[in-house]
Each structure stands twice: as structure tokens, then as C-alpha cells.
Amino acid sequence: MENIKLIINFLGQLLPAINITLIVSVSSIVLGSLLGLGLAAAKQSESAILRVFASIYVSVIRATPSIIMIFVVYYGMPLFFSAWFHINIEGWNRMYFVIIALTLLFSAPVSEIMRSAYGSVSKGQTEAGLMVGMTPFQTFYRIVLPQAFVVALPNFANSVINLMKEGALTFTIGVVDMVAKAQMIVANNSGGYAWQTYCALALIYWVISLAIDKGVTLVEKSYQAKRKTIAA
Amino acid sequence: GNHGSNKAQSSGKASSNKPTVIKVAYATTNFPITYQNSKKQGDGYDVAVMREVDKLLPQYKFDYVGTSDDDVLIGVKSDKYQVGVKNVFYTADRAKTYLYPKNYLGVSDSGFVVRTKDKDKFGGLAKLANNKGKLVPIAPQNGQYAVIADYNKTHNPKIDLGSADTFVVSDALKWVNEGRYDAFFAIRPMYEANVEKKNGANADLKGKLTYVTLGGIKTYPLFNKDQKALAAAYDKAIKKVIDSGKAAQLSEKYFGQDNFKLLNKPFK
Amino acid sequence: MLKIEGLRKSYDGNEILKGISVDVSKGDVISIIGPSGSGKTTLLRNMTTLEQADGGHIQFADVDKDFQKLSSKDIQTIRRNVGFVFQNYNLFNNKTALQNITEGLIVARKVNKSEAKKIALEALERVGLSDRQNHYPSQLSGGQQQRVGIARAVALNPKVIFFDEPTSALDPELVGEVLKVMRDLAESGTTMVVVTHQMNFARNVSNKVIFMADGHIVEQGSPESIFEHPSEKRTQEFLTDILANV
Amino acid sequence: MLKIEGLRKSYDGNEILKGISVDVSKGDVISIIGPSGSGKTTLLRNMTTLEQADGGHIQFADVDKDFQKLSSKDIQTIRRNVGFVFQNYNLFNNKTALQNITEGLIVARKVNKSEAKKIALEALERVGLSDRQNHYPSQLSGGQQQRVGIARAVALNPKVIFFDEPTSALDPELVGEVLKVMRDLAESGTTMVVVTHQMNFARNVSNKVIFMADGHIVEQGSPESIFEHPSEKRTQEFLTDILANV
Amino acid sequence: MSLNTDFMVKVAHTAIQGVPVTLQIVLVALLISLPVGCLFALIRIYRIKGLEQIVKLYVSFVRGTPIIAQILIVYSAFPSLLNMIIGKAAFSINPIYYAYIVFTLNSIATLTEVFRSALQTVDKGQLEAGLMVGMRPRQIFWRIILPQALISALPNITNATLYLMKNSSLAFIMSVKDITAIAKTEAAFNYNFLEAYLVVWVYYLIICYSAEVIFYLLERYFSKYRRSTKKTTYFNWQPFSIKQPNVSAEAELTESGRGDHAQNRRIKKKL
Numbered sequence A: 001m002e003n004i005k006l007i008i009n010f011l012g013q014l015l016p017a018i019n020i021t022l023i024v025s026v027s028s029i030v031l032g033s034l035l036g037l038g039l040a041a042a043k044q045s046e047s048a049i050l051r052v053f054a055s056i057y058v059s060v061i062r063a064t065p066s067i068i069m070i071f072v073v074y075y076g077m078p079l080f081f082s083a084w085f086h087i088n089i090e091g092w093n094r095m096y097f098v099i100i101a102l103t104l105l106f107s108a109p110v111s112e113i114m115r116s117a118y119g120s121v122s123k124g125q126t127e128a129g130l131m132v133g134m135t136p137f138q139t140f141y142r143i144v145l146p147q148a149f150v151v152a153l154p155n156f157a158n159s160v161i162n163l164m165k166e167g168a169l170t171f172t173i174g175v176v177d178m179v180a181k182a183q184m185i186v187a188n189n190s191g192g193y194a195w196q197t198y199c200a201l202a203l204i205y206w207v208i209s210l211a212i213d214k215g216v217t218l219v220e221k222s223y224q225a226k227r228k229t230i231a232a
Numbered sequence B: 001g002n003h004g005s006n007k008a009q010s011s012g013k014a015s016s017n018k019p020t021v022i023k024v025a026y027a028t029t030n031f032p033i034t035y036q037n038s039k040k041q042g043d044g045y046d047v048a049v050m051r052e053v054d055k056l057l058p059q060y061k062f063d064y065v066g067t068s069d070d071d072v073l074i075g076v077k078s079d080k081y082q083v084g085v086k087n088v089f090y091t092a093d094r095a096k097t098y099l100y101p102k103n104y105l106g107v108s109d110s111g112f113v114v115r116t117k118d119k120d121k122f123g124g125l126a127k128l129a130n131n132k133g134k135l136v137p138i139a140p141q142n143g144q145y146a147v148i149a150d151y152n153k154t155h156n157p158k159i160d161l162g163s164a165d166t167f168v169v170s171d172a173l174k175w176v177n178e179g180r181y182d183a184f185f186a187i188r189p190m191y192e193a194n195v196e197k198k199n200g201a202n203a204d205l206k207g208k209l210t211y212v213t214l215g216g217i218k219t220y221p222l223f224n225k226d227q228k229a230l231a232a233a234y235d236k237a238i239k240k241v242i243d244s245g246k247a248a249q250l251s252e253k254y255f256g257q258d259n260f261k262l263l264n265k266p267f268k
Numbered sequence C, D: 001m002l003k004i005e006g007l008r009k010s011y012d013g014n015e016i017l018k019g020i021s022v023d024v025s026k027g028d029v030i031s032i033i034g035p036s037g038s039g040k041t042t043l044l045r046n047m048t049t050l051e052q053a054d055g056g057h058i059q060f061a062d063v064d065k066d067f068q069k070l071s072s073k074d075i076q077t078i079r080r081n082v083g084f085v086f087q088n089y090n091l092f093n094n095k096t097a098l099q100n101i102t103e104g105l106i107v108a109r110k111v112n113k114s115e116a117k118k119i120a121l122e123a124l125e126r127v128g129l130s131d132r133q134n135h136y137p138s139q140l141s142g143g144q145q146q147r148v149g150i151a152r153a154v155a156l157n158p159k160v161i162f163f164d165e166p167t168s169a170l171d172p173e174l175v176g177e178v179l180k181v182m183r184d185l186a187e188s189g190t191t192m193v194v195v196t197h198q199m200n201f202a203r204n205v206s207n208k209v210i211f212m213a214d215g216h217i218v219e220q221g222s223p224e225s226i227f228e229h230p231s232e233k234r235t236q237e238f239l240t241d242i243l244a245n246v
Numbered sequence E: 001m002s003l004n005t006d007f008m009v010k011v012a013h014t015a016i017q018g019v020p021v022t023l024q025i026v027l028v029a030l031l032i033s034l035p036v037g038c039l040f041a042l043i044r045i046y047r048i049k050g051l052e053q054i055v056k057l058y059v060s061f062v063r064g065t066p067i068i069a070q071i072l073i074v075y076s077a078f079p080s081l082l083n084m085i086i087g088k089a090a091f092s093i094n095p096i097y098y099a100y101i102v103f104t105l106n107s108i109a110t111l112t113e114v115f116r117s118a119l120q121t122v123d124k125g126q127l128e129a130g131l132m133v134g135m136r137p138r139q140i141f142w143r144i145i146l147p148q149a150l151i152s153a154l155p156n157i158t159n160a161t162l163y164l165m166k167n168s169s170l171a172f173i174m175s176v177k178d179i180t181a182i183a184k185t186e187a188a189f190n191y192n193f194l195e196a197y198l199v200v201w202v203y204y205l206i207i208c209y210s211a212e213v214i215f216y217l218l219e220r221y222f223s224k225y226r227r228s229t230k231k232t233t234y235f236n237w238q239p240f241s242i243k244q245p246n247v248s249a250e251a252e253l254t255e256s257g258r259g260d261h262a263q264n265r266r267i268k269k270k271l
């Protein structure tokens, strides 16, 4: 009983920080997906330079722990900007650095997710689109993407949920999202009530993850009629 | 080329009427030494003392940035932040990386939490070593880790020093109580908040556990290597803050006792 | 109206099309026949810019250029003016029969939705599938899928429609219906280029037959001349072979 | 040998098979013909337990039960005693021609590897593809793929082999090679049930023809009786239609 | 700011002892979670009553909760519980076993979703063909469906593995000394964390890249049937360029098993 009261109390303290979690996650998911799409495209392109560049990028980023990524962005980028563009970005809101770091981190796995999903859609689909006069982009956007999307969805959800839990990265440079807030609550209680605090945190994340799962299931259901897989 | 540092230094020396802005990084998870209060402002003993120092230095204006332990260290090293506070102890190795001021900023009441019944067996560095007690692993970035490591350098038998990332305090207390470990290196306010206080997280362990003070350890702010002028200014100011008794007052406020007194006692 | 000259295409050093010239006039119904592997499909894919030819010249719509110099605008122009019925249907798996047809109309031709739907329903009607409009390709039999494919091309009302063996997956019973649609199209002046093994179509509907073998056009001419008086030995052999199996 | 009675099947409330009875004796070559959508494929899939029928009785191998009461052991028995040749081949994409055949022998029949390979090579030989044994399906032509499909079914030496329009996905030129293989099988006494639109096969090779429409068997009998003296109007219409288009 | 290179060399020497630890955690977690994840995926695909709900709940719970919370349960609460049952022996269990448990539980959740999406890219015809040569569903699954599904699963398994590799550093909370832990411990003496992290990064780059290469080779192995005997040029990424030279027949042929109906396109004559 005591515990439940505490958990509810902590929920109340954590929830305001959901703003930061959401802003940071949603921006990095959107930006990271776009970047990932570009990378997947580059990996399939004719240009050897683009292909090699994309491969190296994906390999390096996927191998980079988030704490290193945030330091590279937070410390490296201002140096880079002032050296090359003579712009001082030291004063930027620290959240921007977090978003950039997460975008980079997110883009690499997502590009692989997209590459494999794209590969599972028949090339004939693209050709048919072109032949009814759609532009390549329209064909991609309206025909191939929706089909690749269902294939990519479960994996995409995996990555999104992983991203949302990257609170350690956010907190490393002092941006207070839910995970950071939880750590600070524990600290301010002199290390006490950790179990209850993390329980409250886990509850929030669980709800988010359930919502994401629900979304995935809905989309997949709407697709069930359109494909004949081993399940059907 | 780092603009920030050059500017800070040159204008600091010129000491025009506009004060130089100094970024002071503090770790937000070191209650009650450095933390963020409910108004989202920097707070804690170290921060409060730095505010006192700032008052005495009209040529500087301290700006407090709350962040993680890691970032405090890397930030100060790279001069993103000029000063960092996070309950830092002195070691010779660290003094090669950072600029330590001559004067310390506070004293930390460090000790072991042990089972009350085993107080005489494990309640001290030598006791723990001699009785082969198990010490809860310490996060290496924590100053306490160095204290034990230093002890081991000069003593035999040695304490079995294990490392682990920062773990949850209330769990560590439980572990000691149930015998998973024999001693937990902690600071007094942490122990008191959890065990002694009426609605502390481990209030149920009251009586079963005891805190044994080992002694007071001096804590310092860390300066970036290039901030010699700032460090010198700090040294003068902190002396005044301590001499005036202001620091002792703050110690009472944040730690519940005057930790400076511990310096007169031997370290056990 | 559509003129191809000296079209060449190699895959990895193998020359598949060895300089093909085709001349399509408005209202033509051209049948391309020939043995498997002779390059018929490849020819269609290159004429319609689905693949980039290695050499040759095209003159069509507003375009009058070497294949290799086509700008993306040219390619778009060509594609907007052709229809294509695939050998393997290639219906959009994620769209219903109706949507398969409206898709090109709405997205590429900018026809408004209700108008597009009207056109699409008409086209479905023509291939006898109005009652299947809301089925997804995976819910249609092969025959039904191919009929939707034909309706999709027809609905766009292009200058030329290319058919790559449009009836090869249809049940013989339905071949007649589809051929009738194609005959109607021919009569209403639609220009068509049809790769086919349906000899009675080649003979009775088309006004020109092209016989291909090994990447060359061996012989071309009116259906009568090809079927009744083939001048090349290769053509004779092929016709004997194929008529034996029907 | 195989006896089906009153087989029923509905999809989403639409009754596709409305009580079908079929009787196959040893050595029979039965052709099933009928318009598209009449339920021929569905019939084959239900007879072979690929789908579960809604009603009806089966008597085959050691099984003598209602479809709905088949245990998984019964199903396994039935499947072990039939072969199936798919319209779209359905070769295992990740196995070579040879492996496609040995797979069932080794895994399902527990034949040892070298023995399985011997049988498989014989079967490949029979369909004229010994030289393609190490090719993956993606490296084979449609005709070749379908012949591998037949060899796969034959190698298992089943009591009955079912064919679902085995040639409809093939170019007419390639149809001949597959039909020849099937004719050889028929002559060597293999029991076969063939859904086909290849009227000359139905007429000349099979000993019994079943005409289906709308989920019913409209008429069945010897090829002569069906082709020369069809008693039902529906049959006559169908035959007129189909023969007009060949 | 200059880097303390002597220190970096030193860290490189000591941190290498953490490599086997990191690899152990990753390998154990993968070896267990690959088959289990696959099984869970099948449970979801075939909607096995009862189990499906459990798997769903499990996946959402494990994916949804921060790893730190899971560590708290497994490393802190569980042994205390064990203590009451088996006594003090509970505390002498090597903490790496707890790390195995935490990371295995996590990978299972991720891989369940990976396999679920991959298995559904395989055409139903493959299953039917297997049934019709008398194979049992389980045999068809292992020999036909799984190998084909792996092609689209492998890139995502790679993602999951690299993610696991990086996350395994959280094991330090349980006092398991992996690469990161050792580097951090070294850095604690002189606070050269930046240098330590850079060394760690290099190790991760090497390990992760090796893993990538292995998975890539596997992907190539499993997709060997898709390649023709000829080498093909890369096909163009279609959305962003209008010209499409070499939309290769091979690329299309690979789809022949996927379409519901036969695709008549094929490569003729000797390749």
C-alpha cells in the first residue's frame, strides 16, 4: 500500500518530463527515418562512392555506443562548426545536441531495416507503377513503400522503443527526460526508493510500448487480406 | 582553438567592469552535495559554497550547469565548463589531468555502513581488511574507490575492492543487512536519509545497521588546466569563506553537522 | 507515330537485341511472335524505357532522340503515353482491383477521384470484373488478375498499349473475351503492340506481324504473308512447331 | 482407390464447392475442365487436404472418414500418398532441382541420401532435365521448373498425382515438353487427376473427363461422350467457346 | 585539450580483458534468444491460443521497460529471494549469469519481432509444396521457410546483435567487467574518461564490424539461390532516379516464388 502510494507519487513527478522524452524521440524518429531512407537509397545506388560512404557510415554508427555518440556530437560538433563555418553553436539548447545524436544513432539501424524490407517487395511492382505513368517517386511512395512498410514495421517498432529508452544518452549532457528525472529522484532521495521510482518509470514506458504494439497490430491487420504469407 | 577559454582568461585578467562568465558544472545526482532542487536550480553543499565564492569575486559571474558525472569531467577537461563540482577527492593522477586549487572546498564525512552486530568486525578499513569482509562494489568514478585503492597500496592485508557502476543505495543497504556484503562505503547524510529518518526508504533497517565514520576527506572543485587565474582567485575567496565560518554553517545545513571538525581526527 | 531505330541491348556482354527497328503507325495492331528467349520481352521493356537501351533512336510523342540521351523528362513523356500489360500481371498487391486502375489515373494523370472511379469501373466492366472491384490481387485467380492488368492499361487511354503475352495466363475460355476487348480496342483505333503466342490473334486481328529470333527481326509483314508464305526457313520451322501443340 | 463424396467448401459464406463426388480408380487419368472460378483448384486443394473441407467424405489409402474428422495422422497418410503439381510450380526457392526432389524423399520418406539421389536423378532423367540438376529454380525456365515440379511428385511414387493447370503458366512453345512428360506418365500407368484447359490432352490422354461449373459437377464421362455428345447445354457452350479460341 | 595517448595505450591493454566478457554475454544471449525468438514469432503468427497472449505481454513488457529496471529485478531482488530459499550460496553466484539472463530476456523480445516480420515474407506456396511432398510442417519450416526468411531477418538480427553488444556495458551495474567497465575503472584514477571512451569505441568498432561481416556472409549464403550464375550489376534505387538501366532479370526472377501465380519471365538457354 505504502509502495503503491509512492509509485503514484513518483508517476506524478515523472510524467511532466514526458514532454522532453516525446519531443526528443519524435524529432529523432522523424529525422532519423528520413536520414535512414537516404542511406538505404545510397546503399542501393549506382554510385560506388555513395554506396561505400553509406556502408561505412552505417557500420560506424551502429558500432558507436550512445554515450560516445553524445560526446562526439556535444563536444565535436561545436568545434567543427566554428572551424568550418565560423558559427558558434556552443549556446544551442542542449536538447538539439541530443536530438542530433539520437538521429544519427537511429538512422543506421533504420536504414538496414528499410533495405531489407525494400528487398522483399517484388521489382515488378515498381515497373507496373512506372508503366501507368507514375513517377518513380510516386511509385515508390504509393506502391512500394506501403508494402515494404508492413514488413519493416515490427523491426521499426523495435528501434523506436529502443530509442525512447535512450535516456542515458539524454541525461549524459544534462537534458532531463523521464529516465534522467527518475535518476534524479532517486538521487534526491539519497538513493532510496529506487525500486518504486523505476517501477513508475517502467509503467509509463510499458504503456507507451503497448500503444506502439497496438498500432503495429492494427496496421498489420489491415494488411492481412493483401498478402499471402505462411500465416494466411 | 577554443574561443571560450581564451576569452575567459584574457578578459579575466583585464578585469574590466563586465564580469567574466564562468560555467560551473555540477553533477545532478549527488544529493546532498550537488543536485538539482525542486526549482530546477543547482543546490547542495558544493554548489552553495561556490555561490559564496562567487560573491567574493566581482570579476567573475558563475553560471551553473547541471549535468551528468561524465559530462562534468569531460566538459571541464575540454574547457566547455571552466569549473566542475561533484564531491571530488584529490589524487595525484587526477591532478595531472585537471587543475586542483590549493584550497579544498569542503569535507566529506565518509564511512562504512555495517551490520550493528558486526560493527567491531568490519567498522573500519583495517578491520574490514583483517576480517576479510566483503565490501559492496564501488563505482570507479566515485572518489571512494580511490580511497580504498590508496589504502590497498600502502597496507596489507588488502581490502577486496570490487567495482560496479553506480548502484542503488537502498539495495546496497539491504545487501549488507542480509549478509550479501559486509560493508558499504557511504557518506553520512545518505545513510541518515535512508535508515535513520522516520520515513526513509530503509527505515526498517534502523538498529540493524550502523554507520561508522572513517574520517573526513577533503573535497575540491576541478578547474580546467588553463584556468590558473580563476583557480588563484578561488583560492583566496574560499579561504575567506571557510575562515568566516560560512562553510561550516553550510555543512550544518546540508550534512547536519560540521564536517570540518572531522579533519582533526585520524582516519580509521 | 512511334518509330524505333537500331535498338541494341546487351546483358553482361551478351547482345540480346541486335539492332531492332520498328515502325508503329496510328491504329496499327502489331503482333510480335518468336521463340522463347528471342528477345521479345526485352524489346518491349526497352521501347518503353523500363530498361535503358544501349543504342538506338526513338521518335514518339514529343521525343525524337537517341535512347541514351533521353532526359528524365523525356522518359516521363514516353511513359505517360504508353500502356503496358505485363506477362506476370504485376498488379499492385496493396491495392484493390479498382484502386489498381484509379491509381495511375489519379496520381499520374491528375484525373479527379470520382471521374477516375467512373473510368475504372467502365474498364472493369469491359473485362467482366465489375463484381470483383474490391478484391485484392491475392484474392483473385490468375485469370482475374490478368484481366485487371489489362483494364489498368486500357483505362489510361494511352497512345500505344504494349502487351507482353497478355493471355498466356488466361483460361482459354476467357481468352476469347479478352481478345474481343483487344479487337474492340483495335477497331476503336487504339494502337497496340502485342507479344503473343496466340496465333489466331496474330493472324486475324493484327495488321502486321513481326517474327523475331535471336535478337533480330527475321521477317515482318502482313499476317497473310507471314503465315501463308513465310519467306524465311526459321519462320517456317517456328510456325510448324507452335501449331503442332495447340 | 480414391473416393470423395459430397465435398463442400465455402469461403466467407460463399459456397464454392456444392457437394462434389469423385471416384478415381487405379490407372485412371481424369481431366477436370470447366470455366474459370468454377472451383477446380479449390476441389484439388480440398481433396488433398491442403485446405480443410467443410463437409464430405474421403476414402483413400487407409483412411475412410469425413473430412472434418480427419486426424493429423490421417492427413499425413493422405498427403504421403498423393503428389501435387502446382500451377505456379512452387519449387523450393532455396533448393536446387535435385534437392527439390530429394527433399521429400529424405525428409518425409526417410529414404537414405544416396538412394534418394538415385531416385531423383532417374526422375529428372524422365523429364529430360538431368543436365539441370544443380540449377536453382530462379535459373530455370518455366517449362523446366514445371518439369522439375512433376519429377518431384513422380519421385515420391504416390498413388495419385494431382495436376493444377500444369501448363497454363507456360508459353505454348514450352507446353509441348510438359504435356509429353505427362503423356508418358499416363502410358506407364500412373494414376492422375489433371485440371487442364489443354483440350487435346483431355480428349486424347485421359480416360475420363469431368466438367465442372459453379461448384457442381455438371457432367462426367469418357472423353468421347463429353466432347462429341455433351448432354448438358452448359457443357456445349463451354466447349464451343473454348474450341473457338485455340 | 590534448589527449593523453600514453593512457590510451594503457587502457587499450587492460580493456582487452573485457573483450571475452562482452563476447560471452552477446553469444550466450544470441544462442538462446535466436531459437526462442523464432518460436515466439511462430506462436504469434499462428495465433496459438493462450500462448499468443503470453508472448505478446512478454514482448511488450520486456521491450517496454528500461533495462535498468530489469537489472534491478534480476540482480538485486532475485538473489535476495534466492537467499531465503537456498541461503548464502545465492550470493556467490557469478554475476555474469545475471547478465546472461537480463540480456537474453531482452534479445528474445527483439528477435521475436524480427522473426515475425521475416517469416511473413515467405510465400505460402512454399509451405504447400512441402506438405505435398509429405514433409511435416516442422520439417518444412526448418528446411524451406526458415532459410528463406533468414534473408530478410539477417539485417535485423545484425541490428539486434549490435544493439545488444553496446548495451552489454550495462552489465557493469552488476559488477560484470566488460570492455567499458574496465576502461571506466582505469579512467577513474586520473579522470581521463574521454580517452577511455575513445579506446572503448575502437574496440566496439572492431567487434561490431566483425559481427557485421559474419552476418553479411550468412545473408549472402542464404540468398545464394537468388543469384544467377552470372554476376549482376547493382540495380538502381528507383525512386530517386528516373532512368533504370539494368533492372535485372535476376532481380525479378527471385520473385518467382513470391507471386501468387506463375511468373513467366525466365532465363533461357545456358546462362
Ligand SMILES: Nc1ncnc2c1ncn2[C@@H]1O[C@H](COP(=O)(O)OP(=O)(O)OP(=O)(O)O)[C@@H](O)[C@H]1O
Binding pocket: C011, C012, C016, C034, C035, C036, C037, C038, C039, C040, C041, C042, C043, D171, E247, E248, E249, E250, E264, E265, E266, E267, E268, E269
Ligand atoms: N536482366 C537480364 N540479364 C541477363 N540476361 C537477360 C536479362 N533479361 C533477359 N535476358 C536474356 O535475354 C534473352 C531474351 O529474353 P526475353 O525475355 O526478352 O525473351 P522473350 O522473347 O520474351 O522470351 P519468352 O517468350 O520466353 O518470354 C534471354 O536469353 C534471357 O536469358
Ligand SMILES: Nc1ncnc2c1ncn2[C@@H]1O[C@H](COP(=O)(O)OP(=O)(O)OP(=O)(O)O)[C@@H](O)[C@H]1O
Binding pocket: C139, C140, C141, C142, C143, C144, C171, D011, D012, D016, D034, D035, D036, D037, D038, D039, D040, D041, D042, D043
Ligand atoms: N481463399 C479464398 N477466399 C475467397 N474466395 C476464394 C478463395 N479461393 C478461391 N476463391 C474463390 O473461389 C472461386 C473458385 O476458385 P478456384 O480457384 O477454385 O477456381 P478455378 O476453377 O480453379 O479457376 P481458374 O480456372 O481461374 O484457376 C473463385 O470465384 C475465387 O474467387
Ligand SMILES: [Mg+2]
Binding pocket: C040, C041, C042, C087, C164
Ligand atoms: Mg517474354
Ligand SMILES: [Mg+2]
Binding pocket: C141, D040, D041, D042, D164, D165
Ligand atoms: Mg485454378
